[in-house]
Amino acid sequence: MNIGELAKRTGLSSSRIRFYERAGLLTTVDRGPNGYRTYPPQAVLVLTLITTAQNAGFSLEEIRRLLPSDLERWQHDGLLEALRRKVADIEALEARLAENKAQLVSLIADIEAKPDDIDCATNARRVLSRVVGQETESHLEGAGDIKPTGKASRRWQTKAG
């Protein structure tokens, strides 16, 4: 199959497929006598696997290290470990999110519990000072950012739509 066909079947752009090849992620590629790339049907699997892993939060570099040249003989020990690490990452973030959410929720409760005899501005100050106190205790100052597994984890964002 040519690159256009593969692109169609995977939903990826041809340039992206070439890029993956250049990056050492897609090795199951041959050349026809005309110089055209020719792919076995298996390439669809490989590309699917790559995008799946990406969706799960793996960088291409991580994927490159996990993907065996021979799909049939991948080392699933390393793979399993990596998958579990990723799950742990997600769990850490979940805990963190839950914490943030609980904070917000209790903030809301705090605001709603505003004594009737103080004005809005004073209440705002009361609430804000509470937030600052919380934040500096739990999140700031280098101590525990997320990074449960590896180096820095700071990529997973909606594109600010």
Added chain:
Amino acid sequence: MNIGELAKRTGLSSSRIRFYERAGLLTTVDRGPNGYRTYPPQAVLVLTLITTAQNAGFSLEEIRRLLPSDLERWQHDGLLEALRRKVADIEALEARLAENKAQLVSLIADIEAKPDDIDCATNARRVLSRVVGQETESHLEGAGDIKPTGKASRRWQTKAG
């Protein structure tokens, strides 16, 4: 407070703080007669909110759109609405995370459930075909990636450590 002090208190680099100002995220800044930036104590809170939101998966652009309406109205009474929006955002993110995690967990289970009597290569094929089946349904072909909150979500990766 000067920028160095603010940096120390938030754990961020000065360059990053200046960058956030340039990006329109940090507006609570004044200039001394020497040209130095001068921050009110509140700036610590703003930066804390920014990094917290980042950790929760928001892009700076999203944060920029949320912040001014948030913090400047925090003095007035749109506060509750803003907080509730934030909680809703967090819940959306939690859903996103849960989805990703579920995918990983089921993949792990699938790999581990390898019957004792088949070899590694066969297991690989079995798992792979499952992944492909899943993916073409749920992720591939432009259709519906995760995006609970915004547009495209494809950033959340460890740095391939």
Added chain:
DNA sequence: CATAACCTTTGAGTTAAGTTTAAGGTCAAG
């Protein structure tokens, strides 16, 4: 045989979220 639709390579551009560098002004201490 023309022409559109493929394919090739190389190299440059893009975006996000910063960091680094260069060249300089300011301030507190000794």
Added chain:
DNA sequence: CTTGACCTTAAACTTAACTCAAAGGTTATG
């Protein structure tokens, strides 16, 4: 009055994961 720590700006650099453009070769179709 010099030294070092701090601050300023503008501009360039960084990384990941691509995309785009240019300039050209190939192939299928009318």
